[in-house]
Amino acid sequence: MNNKKQKRTKTQNDYQKISSEETINGERKHPELQRDITKKEETTKFRPHRRISPTIVKWLNQQRITNIILTVAVILGILYIGIGITSIIGFFGAQENPWVFYEATSFLGWNKITVTGFALLIAGIVIIWSVPYYFFNKSQVADSYLLVGTTIGILFGLIYIIIILADILNGLVIALANQSAIEIVTYFYLPIPLAITTIPIFRVLTIRHHIILMDEVELEENGKKEKPITLKQLIKQRNQQPYRKRWPKKTNRKHYRRKMRRWHKKPWRRWSDEEE
Amino acid sequence: MNKIALVGNPNVGKSVIFNALTGLNQTIANFPGCTVEKKEGKLTYLDEKIEIIDLPGIYSLSPHSIDEKIARNYLLENRPDLVVAILDASNLERNLYLTIQLMELQIPFIVVLNMIDLARGKGITLNTEILEKNLGVPVLTTIATQGKGLPELRDAICKYSKNPPEYSPLIWPKEIEKVIQEISEKIISYNPDLGETYPLKRLVTSLLEDDEKAWRIVKEAGIPKQELEFLINDIQENKFNGETILTLVDARYEIVNRFIKNVQKRFSDHRWVFTDMLDEVLTNKFLGIPIFLAIMWGVFQLTFTVGAPLVSLIEVIFNYLGDGVYYLTDLLDGAGTGHNPISDFIVGAIINGVGSVVSFLPNIVILFIAIAILEDSGYLSRVAFLMDKIFSRIGLQGQSIIPMLIGFGCNVPAVMVTRSIKNENDRFTTIMVNGFMSCSARLPVYVLIAGTIFPAFAGAVTLGLYVLGIIVAIFAAFVLRKTVFRGERSDLIIELQPYTVPAPQTVFIKMWNRVKMFLKKASTIIFAAVTIIYLLNEANIIGYFGKGLSYLFWWMKTTDGTRIGWEYTAALLIGIVAKEVVVGTLGTLLGFSSATPTNPVVQETIGSLGPAAGLSYLVFILLYVPCIATLAVIKKETNSWKWMLFNLLMSTGIAYALSAATYFLVKAFMLIPW
Numbered sequence: 050m051n052n053k054k055q056k057r058t059k060t061q062n063d064y065q066k067i068s069s070e071e072t073i074n075g076e077r078k079h080p081e082l083q084r085d086i087t088k089k090e091e092t093t094k095f096r097p098h099r100r101i102s103p104t105i106v107k108w109l110n111q112q113r114i115t116n117i118i119l120t121v122a123v124i125l126g127i128l129y130i131g132i133g134i135t136s137i138i139g140f141f142g143a144q145e146n147p148w149v150f151y152e153a154t155s156f157l158g159w160n161k162i163t164v165t166g167f168a169l170l171i172a173g174i175v176i177i178w179s180v181p182y183y184f185f186n187k188s189q190v191a192d193s194y195l196l197v198g199t200t201i202g203i204l205f206g207l208i209y210i211i212i213i214l215a216d217i218l219n220g221l222v223i224a225l226a227n228q229s230a231i232e233i234v235t236y237f238y239l240p241i242p243l244a245i246t247t248i249p250i251f252r253v254l255t256i257r258h259h260i261i262l263m264d265e266v267e268l269e270e271n272g273k274k275e276k277p278i279t280l281k282q283l284i285k286q287r288n289q290q291p292y293r294k295r296w297p298k299k300t301n302r303k304h305y306r307r308k309m310r311r312w313h314k315k316p317w318r319r320w321s322d323e324e325e
Numbered sequence: 326m327n328k329i330a331l332v333g334n335p336n337v338g339k340s341v342i343f344n345a346l347t348g349l350n351q352t353i354a355n356f357p358g359c360t361v362e363k364k365e366g367k368l369t370y371l372d373e374k375i376e377i378i379d380l381p382g383i384y385s386l387s388p389h390s391i392d393e394k395i396a397r398n399y400l401l402e403n404r405p406d407l408v409v410a411i412l413d414a415s416n417l418e419r420n421l422y423l424t425i426q427l428m429e430l431q432i433p434f435i436v437v438l439n440m441i442d443l444a445r446g447k448g449i450t451l452n453t454e455i456l457e458k459n460l461g462v463p464v465l466t467t468i469a470t471q472g473k474g475l476p477e478l479r480d481a482i483c484k485y486s487k488n489p490p491e492y493s494p495l496i497w498p499k500e501i502e503k504v505i506q507e508i509s510e511k512i513i514s515y516n517p518d519l520g521e522t523y524p525l526k527r528l529v530t531s532l533l534e535d536d537e538k539a540w541r542i543v544k545e546a547g548i549p550k551q552e553l554e555f556l557i558n559d560i561q562e563n564k565f566n567g568e569t570i571l572t573l574v575d576a577r578y579e580i581v582n583r584f585i586k587n588v589q590k591r592f593s594d595h596r597w598v599f600t601d602m603l604d605e606v607l608t609n610k611f612l613g614i615p616i617f618l619a620i621m622w623g624v625f626q627l628t629f630t631v632g633a634p635l636v637s638l639i640e641v642i643f644n645y646l647g648d649g650v651y652y653l654t655d656l657l658d659g660a661g662t663g664h665n666p667i668s669d670f671i672v673g674a675i676i677n678g679v680g681s682v683v684s685f686l687p688n689i690v691i692l693f694i695a696i697a698i699l700e701d702s703g704y705l706s707r708v709a710f711l712m713d714k715i716f717s718r719i720g721l722q723g724q725s726i727i728p729m730l731i732g733f734g735c736n737v738p739a740v741m742v743t744r745s746i747k748n749e750n751d752r753f754t755t756i757m758v759n760g761f762m763s764c765s766a767r768l769p770v771y772v773l774i775a776g777t778i779f780p781a782f783a784g785a786v787t788l789g790l791y792v793l794g795i796i797v798a799i800f801a802a803f804v805l806r807k808t809v810f811r812g813e814r815s816d817l818i819i820e821l822q823p824y825t826v827p828a829p830q831t832v833f834i835k836m837w838n839r840v841k842m843f844l845k846k847a848s849t850i851i852f853a854a855v856t857i858i859y860l861l862n863e864a865n866i867i868g869y870f871g872k873g874l875s876y877l878f879w880w881m882k883t884t885d886g887t888r889i890g891w892e893y894t895a896a897l898l899i900g901i902v903a904k905e906v907v908v909g910t911l912g913t914l915l916g917f918s919s920a921t922p923t924n925p926v927v928q929e930t931i932g933s934l935g936p937a938a939g940l941s942y943l944v945f946i947l948l949y950v951p952c953i954a955t956l957a958v959i960k961k962e963t964n965s966w967k968w969m970l971f972n973l974l975m976s977t978g979i980a981y982a983l984s985a986a987t988y989f990l991v992k993a994f995m996l997i998p999w
Contacts, residue, residue: 171619175612193602201619208623212630219634226641258602 109257119183121250122176122195128246129173129202132239137170169240172201196254199247206244213238327486328376329368330400332427333411334420335382336706336822338439340364341469341831342411343379346479350834362741363395370479375486378405381745384419386426387534391744400432401538407486408434409478414451414466415444415823417589421581422574424460425495429527433489435481436464442471443823446598450590459584461493470828495526496583501576504560505529511556515548532557533569600823604707613711620704621791624695625784628688628768629776633921635687636772640921643680647672670859673913678855681912682905683847684921685769690840692765696734697835701827705730706819713817719803724817725755729798732762733791734839736955740962750810753968754802756959760951760976761798763791765839766904770946773908776922777931778939783922786940790947797948797979846903854902855909858895862914871895871914877981881942881988884935890915893934893942903952937995941988948980 108114176198182191220233331339344350347366364379380399381392388394400408408427412420417438427434438444438451457464463481467474497505508529512519519525523542531539532553544550561569597605607613650671651663658665699705709726716725724746732739739759746752768787775786806812861867871891881889892914900907911917917926934942950956950973960969 168619168622171612171615175606175616178606178609178612189597189602190605193597193605196602197606197616201616204620205623208627211627215631215634219637222634222637222641226637226644255599258597258599 106256106259109253114253114257115183115188118192118195118250118253119180122179122183122191125199125202125247125250126173126177126180129169129176129198129243131173132243133167133170133173137167168201168205169243172198172205174198175201192254192257196251196258199251199254202240202247203244203251205240206247209238209240213241326367326374326376327406328378328403329482329486330378330380330403330405330408331411332380332396332400332408332423332434333382333439334384334413334416334423334820336820337382337411337413337420338467338469339379339382339411342409342437342439342467342475342478343377345469345472345475346377346482350838362392362744363399368479368482370483373483375482383423385423386430387531387536390747393745397538400427400430404432406433407482407489408432409437409482410434411437411439413443413822414438414441415447415449416820417451417585418578418581421584422577425577425580425584426527428492428495429524429530431524431527433485434492435462435485435490436460437474437478438464438466439469441466441474442468443825446600446823448591448598452588452590456585456588459493459586459588462490470825470831495580498576498579500564501573504533504564508532508553508556508560511553512543512546512548516546519546519548530573533561534573535570598823603824604821607704607707608710610714613707617708617711618788618792620699622784622788624692624699625787625791627695628691629772629783629787632685632688632691632772633776636684636921637923639680639684639686640924643676643684646680647676650676673916674856674859675852677917678859678909678913679847679852681917682769682851682909683844685772685905685908686840686843688768688772689765689843690836692768693734693836693839694832697832698827700835701825701831703822703824706821709817709819710821715799716802717817719799720806721751721754721799721802724819725751725802726817727819728755728759729762729795732759732764734765735842736760736762736764736951737958740955740958743962748812750806750812753963754805754810756962757805757968757972757975758798758801760955760972761794761801761948761979763794763947764904764951765843766952767946769905769908771943773911773922773927774931774934774939774943777927778934778936780922786943790943793944794947797983801975801979843905846905850903851906851909854899854906855913858899858910859913867895867914870898874898880985881938883933883938885933889934889938889942890930897945897949900946901950901953903954904946907946937988937991940991941984944987945980945984948976948983950976 175194179191179194179198182188182194216236217233220231223229224231331343333339343364343366346368349364349366362381366377366379368375368377378399380396383393383396386397386400388397399405410424410427412424424434424436436456438453438456441451444451451466453464453466463485465474465478465481467478469475496502505526509520509525512525512528519528519542528539528542532543540550543553561567565572607616650668653663654665654668655661655663705727708730709724712726725743727745728739728742731742736759739762740756743752743755743759746755771787771790772783775783775790779786858867868891871894874894874897875888875891878894879888883889892911895914896907896910899910911931915926915930917924917930921927922931931939956969956973959972960966963969
């Protein structure tokens with residue numbers, strides 16, 4: 050099957066409704082917005098995106114993959130909620146210092162694990178929220194929750210990477226102020242490894258929902274009417290370029306640049322450029 | 326000099342284009358109602374000078390709020406040489422409605438389809454050539470945030486400001502055309518010259534829409550109102566069945582549909598775009614607010630943790646500066662200690678006072694960057710949508726949320742943004758409670774006190790204060806709407822534009838503008854305030870005020886059971902000038918050069934407050950009157966001294982009551998044997 054020319058046979062009507070307004074003191078607010086606009090969607094051909102092939106998008110939209118995503122969502126959700134709740138329990142006094150409640154990583158050379166319960170719990174809840182939707186075959190909605198949940202997870206992973214950098218900077222500043230040796234106090238922040246585990250699923254979801262635009266769209270956007278360039282044509286075009294435009298071998302490059310600079314500085318050359 | 330006005334619906338990118346054309350740095354954001362005043366700038370292009378006017382966003386020429394009136398009145402009274410009608414390419418039909426009204430006004434215009442990338446993201450394609458042909462005016466496409474299409478726009482402005490394009494005639498449906506003709510003839514019979522000064526057709530449609538301004542024009546033209554009113558009423562009842570406004574709206578949309586025939590095509594493969602996916606979750610009635618809180622918590626965590634080493638670095642620099650001053654003095658007078666009145670003044674007032682405020686610059690920069698990212702991504706308008714449900718329950722309009730969110734940055738522009746609120750009672754209520762939203766000026770105080778007393782939970786305490794501010798604002802608004810500002814509430818109309826990745830340049834400009842304001846404040850108001858405080862302290866005058874005021878806080882005790890020092894109450898008094906001055910005053914009076922929580926002097930002085938007094942002091946700082954500038958802008962916007970004084974007394978009273986309540990609650994909490 051030629052993926053570049055998938056066809057849609059179904060015509061879909063999409064209704065965009067703006068909620069009606071109430072009147073205030075008998076005056077109608079923005080009556081121009083109180084209208085239903087019907088937008089007709091048209092059947093069309095699709096073209097592959099520049100980087101993501103529609104085959105991959107289609108493959109990732111299979112039921113089989115949805116089931117795998119569902120499994121991952123359940124595992125991730127439980128993981129995030131579990132760690133979040135444990136941390137919150139720690140926060141309310143189960144441990145002496147709520148921020149340092151788990152010391153499993155101390156053998157790795159890191160100080161201790163530090164987690165942030167609240168944010169992880171929220172991320173976990175959002176991820177778990179997607180699970181029922183998968184069961185009810187509403188994978189678009191389910192993907193939305195999973196995507197946002199993983200985004201929150203990644204965001205907090207990033208925040209804690211920045212915090213580690215800040216810890217290092219703090220050590221440097223303290224050393225500068227006290228004129229002592231650098232001592233960096235940082236922690237094994239759990240959101241970071243958790244974020245790393247969520248990155249693949251986040252990427253899969255983004256590809257699953259990649260919008261594929263059709264040929265016409267891009268051509269009209271660019272204001273051009275010609276057909277899109279094929280790889281064969283591109284190679285041919287490149288081969289047709291004059292030799293001087295190519296970079297010479299690395300050894301001669303410096304000399305070549307100097308030569309070209311001189312050539313460009315010639316007044317008649319510049320004049321002819323402006324003419325063009 | 327030719328005058329060019331930028332006109333369009335709210336949040337279509339007028340201010341971005343204005344900034345790009347004029348080189349100015351007007352505030353821009355991805356939420357509607359960002360511009361509430363007209364802004365002027367100059368475009369110099371190909372040796373030509375053109376005046377560019379950025380008008381507040383309007384949906385139609387029938388205004389309902391102050392900002393919409395500003396835009397409409399400018400178009401009517403100033404008649405610009407050319408209007409650049411900026412349209413959201415992804416929502417062409419609704420945006421063209423305003424363009425049709427520009428045609429009614431007979432104002433020359435060109436069309437700019439902005440945000441063409443977002444349209445493409447939604448699977449919409451536009452044929453500008455057909456649109457150009459249908460409208461009869463040039464149609465340009467731009468992606469203003471990326472600077473695409475702007476050189477062509479500059480060319481077009483220069484070209485068409487001298488030779489305005491002639492657009493296609495506006496053909497109304499026959500029935501309406503007949504009515505317009507009938508009323509026009511009546512008007513001409515009374516005043517034949519009116520058509521030369523004002524487009525008659527527009528005047529008639531405005532009269533049919535019962536536009537106040539149109540009736541004023543008729544009155545000024547010497548036309549007997551009663552007769553004309555009788556005719557219009559008769560037409561409204563008999564020909565439009567009392568639904569004149571909607572009939573005209575439908576007619577305009579009919580014209581729009583004629584113009585956009587074959588212009589746009591929409592394609593979809595049944596999958597949601599990212600904006601739809603994000604909106605599904607971020608506006609969820611159960612998860613929306615917890616997600617918002619999590620994001621804000623992340624912001625404060627970043628603000629505190631990442632800011633800490635940079636604050637320490639500034640502390641080191643200021644310490645060296647102080648030492649340098651004493652060293653130089655010692656070199657000059659050779660006394661050995663370096664202490665003399667001048668060096669003590671420089672170190673005590675400037676380095677300790679101003680330095681303690683400036684050292685919070687890293688925290689403020691991080692917070693500003695985070696807020697700018699949230700604004701530009703389009704998330705804040707979703708927060709407004711989320712909060713609307715809560716706000717509607719307390720009787721406040723959802724539109725009030727935008728000024729309140731802007732209040733997180735500064736209360737002064739936030740009070741001004743209330744102009745976009747249509748209902749007067751809603752507007753006044755929003756102005757009154759805006760001060761409870763924690764502005765960035767209060768952040769240094771939070772960093773200092775929360776960071777010293779609650780080092781591990783400084784972020785959580787700060788987030789708690791922000792949330793408390795919102796809760797108090799909601800509660801106060803509820804009470805005000807039930808008592809002082811009674812009346813009906815109106816609904817929230819907000820366009821949720823697609824999410825966008827904030828441009829680093831825009832974020833930087835926003836952050837820089839705010840930082841500049843902060844530094845300007847530090848070098849003027851704060852500098853003057855701490856200098857005066859230092860001198861008053863040297864003369865033992867400030868102590869009297871502080872001690873007098875500290876009797877009011879007799880219940881606020883430190884960890885050793887004594888009443889809090891007069892320095893704290895003196896700082897509250899001076900804090901009315903600007904909230905940052907609280908830190909500067911404490912720095913000067915308590916004698917710490919850098920207000921970082923790690924500073925031993927800070928640990929000794931601020932640390933002695935303890936959790937109860939510390940939290941209670943923070944609650945007072947959060948809720949009492951924001952600053953003199955906010956009071957001045959409240960006076961300006963409400964046009965009344967009464968409301969300004971009311972705000973001053975209300976906020977201070979609530980601050981005092983809640984501060985005491987917090988103190989005793991924390992005390993009671995600490996007594997529980999955990």
